[in-house]
Amino acid sequence: MTIAAFFDIDGTLYRESLMIEHFKKLLKYEVFDPIIWHSDVKKVFIEWEKREGDYDTYMEELAEVYVESLKNLNKDEYEFIAKQVINLCGDKVYSYTRQRIDYHRKKGHIVLFISGSPDYLVSKMAAKYKADDFKASTYITDENNNFTGEVIPMWDGKHKIEAMMYFKNKYNIDFEKSFAYGDTHGDLKMLKQVKHPIAINPSFELIKAIKSDDTLNRDATIIIERKNVIYELNSSLNFTKGGRW
Secondary structure (H helix, E strand, O other): OEOEEEEOOEOOOEOOOHHHHHHHHHHHOOOOOHHHHHOHHHHHHHHHHOOOOOHHHHHHHHHHHHHHHHOOOEOHHHHHHHHHHHHHHOOOEOHHHHHHHHHHHHHOOEEEEEEEEEHHHHHHHHHHOOOOEEEEEEEEEOOOOEEEEEEEOOOOHHHHHHHHHHHHHHHOEOHHHOEEEEOOHHHHHHHHOOOEEEEEOOOHHHHHHHHHOHHHHHHOEEEEEEOOEEEEEEOOOOEEEEEEO
């Protein structure tokens, strides 16, 4: 059977959000009307920047505006902007995660990306880091390749498990020897499926869930990367190892 390494992207590999970067570029080139930034998105962004608001609230607000603004735009016409996001931002990743991708590839494990970001961005990130396969949120287009505004999500636990089971059957994966990497509560079910769950810069909600789950509390590793130091902790948040990149 095959050993796999499942990677979330936003906050786990990439240090921010691919969707946010794409949103910013579409504003910059005035594909999106700049006035949409002055809706509730700017307000919740400022609250998050000042650490007075919640990141998930900011992401939900931005995602709603992003999807609505894409509606009826032609995917082919703005492909160059999607490429720019990866060309300009694709190296802004966590050193630990990049090292782990190299580790798994050298070991002969298959590397799989499962991300809530749009499929047309994740496909390019998967190619850049030589992932064997990927699943992402699918943004539906019509017969003319215009965005319909419909999205098949990949940001919640239910859909990520469905993706894992698809890959399990496709590649004959042994979950009892496999690895998963995530950073938010949406990655919890993915982490619980494998023998080696690794939480990277986890949210408070994910830490709470790990500590309250008997299996994860035993098996999970928590990684904190700050500046040029990587800290490794166990599920009780006890320091176990650390060092420079």
